[in-house]
Amino acid sequence: MSPKRTVATWTTAVLAAAALAGCADSQRDDDGGGEGGGSEDAGTFIFGAAGAPEMFDPYYATDGETFRITRQMFEGLLGIEPGSAEVVPELATEWTPNDEGTEWTFTLRDDVTFHDGEPFDAEAVCYNFERMFDQNEAGRTAGEYWGYVMGAYADDPENSLYQSCEATDEFEAVVSISRPTSGFPTMLTLESLSMQSPKAMEDGDANGIAAEGEGFSFPEYADNPVGTGPFVFGAYDEANGEITLERNDDYWGEAAKTSELVFRVIPDESTRRQELEAGSINGYDLPNPVDWAGLEDEGNSVEVRDPFNILYLGLNPEANPQLKDLKVRQAIYHALNRDQLVQTQLPEGAAVATQFMPDTVSGYNTSLEPFPYDPDEAKRLLAEAGAEGMTLEFAYPTEVSRPYMPDPEKIYEALRTDLEAVGIKVKVATASWNGGYLDNVSGEPGKYDAYILGWTGDYDAAYNFIGTFFGNLKDNDFGTDVMPWGKQLADDLQAADAIVDDDERAAAFEEINAQIMEEYLPGLPISHSPPALVVGPGVDGVIPSPLTAEEFDTVTVGGE
Structure with a gap:
């Protein structure tokens, strides 16, 4: 591997990231939550989910139905531009490698707090990395995404891509990896690697996962997660299959357009369509392809994603x-x-x-x-x-x-x-x-x-x-x-x-x-297959994602 080639390749990526950072800052700060951009009651967006969530700690999650919910509450160091697969700044504004591509310096936003009021800073970043790295046996089995992208955990450091994290300044963290890889730092866009409140994880015994039968039992924190995103966790009515998220009016960026986001678990696709037609929900994912034309004829919008x-x-x-x-x-x-x-x-x-x-x-x-x-x-x-x-x-x-x-x-x-x-x-x-x-x-x-x-x-x-x-x-x-x-x-x-x-x-x-x-x-x-999602009349602002990673903070209901 040529060091000169390495530097050229990564320098291009870093310059692009810096340009994107300015764009992202500009977009996020317009009409931000701190400026009253979402303080009024803007209604509720109700989405029909195809399955129940595993729990709400994204680190242990493995399925799309859980991530659909956690995505609204959590953010990573890097994000994905809505409607594409392009990497953009999120909680980090810049990221630069050393010449070998084994040490990455992340410059962090300095205006972010977790939902519990705790500051987001470099110490919090390193706490998250060390928490993800150091898992008990059940956690190593359940935390599949870390295993996929990092290869191993603290009990097997020689086979781990992740090596260490150091807070070199209040808003600067240096992450060391064992080898260069095309996946780093892009993998930090994964929902499972989102940033979570260290205090909330400590108070809720976040790593207290245990094997139970063919699955796992999760600690208290998994039912009370704390991130930095535009929505905060409200409640989970498991008996009725309904998860409620509330707008984060202290969000660092532009506040969500609706004051409440509800996920209603409706496993049967035909029932989801009936609920949409009845006005009981405002949208759902994966409408049956044979129904697309009929749904459009009824005044709904079928948003088709590119196959990925x-x-x-x-x-x-x-x-x-x-x-x-x-x-x-x-x-x-x-x-x-x-x-x-x-x-x-x-x-x-x-x-x-x-x-x-x-x-x-x-x-x-x-x-x-x-x-x-x-x-x-x-x-x-x-x-x-x-x-x-x-x-x-x-x-x-x-x-x-x-x-x-x-x-x-x-x-x-x-x-x-x-x-x-x-x-x-x-x-x-x-x-x-x-x-x-x-x-x-x-x-x-x-x-x-x-x-x-x-x-x-x-x-x-x-x-x-x-x-x-x-x-x-x-x-x-x-x-x-x-x-x-x-x-x-x-x-x-x-x-x-x-x-x-x-x-x-x-x-x-x-x-x-x-x-x-x-x-x-x-x-x-x-x-x-090109999957679709459908929303009812009066719903605007849905940006279909080829990664099926829609963020609902841009959605308005009923013309609000």
Whole structure:
């Protein structure tokens, strides 16, 4: 790696960040909360959520329904420009690396307080990093996002990307990492790495997480979170599935346009539409694609996001050793009529996947063709592998819609029909999204032979897709640790991620994508889908995000 090249690459990023900082400051400070920008009663925005939250501490959260709520209350050092995947300043105004890219200096805003009145400063930043780094055994399992991006915790510092944080001034923090990576500091836009009040975490025993059955029990703090964002936590009526957030009138930036934000849990999509039509909610996510035209005809606004996701069929060789055979995995892939699935189950604009990332991400391999639908070849491969009549315990989630699978049961039925058509016996398994499904998929080993799941990118980087899936050999949902090529794949991904030059890094990821699809096939990419959300008449200010990371502080209701 050339130091000169390293400096040039990162200097460009830093100069861009500084320019963005001025823009962000200008936008945030206009009509700020301190100037009475949101002191009047501006109504309530009620959003129909597809699933219940796990809890409200973003560090331990793993699913979109929880992040949809915590995103309104918490902020990170870096943020994402609404409506894009572009990194912009948030609680940090500038970030600059040393020549090696292993030490990053963050200049912080000096006008921010947490919801409990405690100051946001460099000491708070370092407290947050050390809290995330130093977790008990249950916390290390639950805090999946830290594990994905940082690799390890305080009990294994040699394998951790994060090394230390030092408050070098009241509003200056220096974070040291073990190696250069394309993901840092962009990963600091992740909801899980948001800044939280040190005092509130201490008072609420925030790290007092414990294993409980197949899941976890969370401490008091997880029900009373404290961030810096435009909304503060109000209440959670779990019996009625309703979460209430209140406007933060002391917010450092422009105050939220509504005085209250309510999330009403309505698992069934058709019921969400009925509630919208009745005026009981003002919007909901993931309307059924067949309803888009009808919703528009009724005066609603359907906001379609650009696709930035992947739906896949996960295969678990630890649960079913027959899946260790490449011929068996290829046979299953040949059995799936993905063109038909895309045409009948997904919205206009959806596409059959050729790899585990969308084509907008650098590192996408344009030479890869869709794996062909060929039932006869599937049968031949099964016979050759001695797997004729094999049984798969195949699972799908209930009580949820996701950007990449608007109706999980219908997608499951289509795939099940294809598998049975080539002689595979399917044993159905199911669980609710946050009531066991995610835990059953990501257990050690996972509970199911095969399952449908997906991923919406957190930020625009190849490693955020395929690195998340296969870069951590010890902890991934595909059981690659039992495969002879699993370690090589993980090592190759980490080596590619450490390449500083953009073009060289993209070429390395293109090659890895080809290997994954042609030599390894650890799972089966199905499709990419442009998800939508819908809001009712009189609702303005919603900015659809390709990351499905909408912030609702800009929303107005009823013309307010």
